[in-house]
Amino acid sequence: MNPRDIRLAAAALLLATAPVLPAQEPAPDSRGKPASFEFKNEDSIVFLGSTVIEREQRYGWLETGLRLALAEKKVSVRNLGWSGDTVFGHARSYFGPPEEGIQRLSAHLEMLKPDVVVLCYGTELAHEGLSGLPAFLSGYRSLLDLVREKSPDVRFVIVAPPPLETLAPPLPDQAPANKNLASLRDALGKFAGSQNAFFVDTFQAMGGMPKPGRTEKPLTENGIHYTEAGYQKLASEVVKSLGLKTPDVSPPAIDSLRKAIIAKDFLFFNRWRPQNETYLFGFRKHEQGQNAKEIPMFDPLIADADKKIDDLKTAALAAAKRP
Secondary structure: OOHHHHHHHHHHHHHHOOOOOOOOOOOEOOOOOEOOOOOOOOEEEEEEEOHHHHHHHHOOHHHHHHHHHOOOOOEEEEEOOOOOOOOOOOHHHOOOOHHHHHHHHHHHHHHHOOOEEEEEOOOOHHHHOHHHHHHHHHHHHHHHHHHHHHOOOOEEEEEOOOOOOOOOOOOOOOHHHHHHHHHHHHHHHHHHHHOOOEEEOHHHHOOOOOOOOOOOOOOEOOOOOEOHHHHHHHHHHHHHHOOOOOOOOOHHHHHHHHHHHHHHHHHHHHHHOOOOHHHHOOOOHHHHHHHHHHHHHHHHHHHHHHHHHHHHHHHHHHHHHOO
8 A cells, every 4th residue: 555545544544433422332243343233113214325225216125125124113214315426415416516415415304304324325436536535434424414413313324335347348347446445345334333323334245356257147237237136135235234134025025015115216206306396496496386385295195105015014924924
């Protein structure tokens, strides 16, 4: 490691280990790491992050796995992922500065008031390099502080970005990018500890640094964006890393539940990200702003979708218990 990288690593470590207010943690295992993350009945769970989080709603595997693994506990799950986003809210800002994106996120957090937030940020550092790591961790800490302002008792799960894949030419070799992600993973693990957050190492769980000669079927479309099979594996690894176990439910029951979750996510997406938001709430609201009153009309539809999901989960678990 050259002197510049050493300085960057030291700065990142100082930011990652900055003190925060104490929070209650699950009992640690023999290695000092919490053995499992504690979900509570009626938890409001929010997924927050960039592309890997937003695209999860296309497939619904992570929420399906979580709901089944939580068994009798009832939870709500909302996906606030935004492709290309950063901890600074860049993608959420539309036409304005990053601060506008953070303001938009703040309003959505105020609306949801989450009990648990599952975050996955940092994939951009794979190609941008680690020179931005100190600023990234500082921005991450500010983001967590923003969530705490809205929900003082919130519990965090910080997820390391999964690895990229090197596919056949002309697609690029992702080995250098994965080296950056491995270093980011290490920094995020320390950062999560300093923030009393549960850490999930999906970088390692999804394969880590590629092994020479490995010939498994690709899990991404292009080395970056995961396929449905990729999300299915990713969801399984996250659920397992949280200390949960998915019950043995029949494939048809899982399929019905997952389709209901995807339908709910579609309703919620249109609730918080309407396609004509500029006309409804932005600088052109003088043209169609009167239609903004229709957006909250999604809420009862989403509530009905949640009830359907709970009913399907209950039926699936009951069927799995029958001899």
